Amino acid sequence: MTRQYRPFTVRGDGLNDNAARHYEFSVLGMLHSFDAMQTTRALMKGFRATGRDVLVVPYDFSRGECNASSRSEWGLFPNKVYYSPDIYYPGGDCIDPGDAGNSAHEVLCHELVHALRRGRKPGRSTPKRVKRRRSRS
Numbered sequence: 001m002t003r004q005y006r007p008f009t010v011r012g013d014g015l016n017d018n019a020a021r022h023y024e025f026s027v028l029g030m031l032h033s034f035d036a037m038q039t040t041r042a043l044m045k046g047f048r049a050t051g052r053d054v055l056v057v058p059y060d061f062s063r064g065e066c067n068a069s070s071r072s073e074w075g076l077f078p079n080k081v082y083y084s085p086d087i088y089y090p091g092g093d094c095i096d097p098g099d100a101g102n103s104a105h106e107v108l109c110h111e112l113v114h115a116l117r118r119g120r121k122p123g124r125s126t127p128k129r130v131k132r133r134r135s136r137s
């Protein structure tokens with residue numbers, strides 16, 4: 001199955017039906033919450049401004065046990081995020097107690113920042129407003 005939350009497509013590739021549904025709804029819930037929170041709303045607006053579609057699929061463990069990754073790849077989805085919320089649970093091996101930034105939400109937010117930076121259109125590396133401000137000083 002595939003779930004859409006523009007510009008994100010969430011697909012539980014490689015998971016059985018129940019696990020895929022659980023995966024897709026977990027990630028969709030997080031994406032919805034990113035739109036609802038002021039600190040992550042800018043990130044979501046950034047994705048919509050680039051106009052590029054992003055595919056979120058389960059993490060493939062290509063970069064170690066406790067990780068996630070975002071990549072630019074050719075194909076229908078030039079922005080791909082490999083991420084699994086279920087490996088980041090309190091008391092699990094991927095969370096150091098007391099450390100910030102390793103909850104499931106925080107890891108997804110982190111990867112989306114990478115994906116947004118990778119997904120910017122060529123020649124638009126710096127927003128125009130910032131360029132103007134810089135040229136005045």
Ligand SMILES: [Zn+2]
Nearest residue numbers: 068110111114
């Ligand atoms: Zn990183």
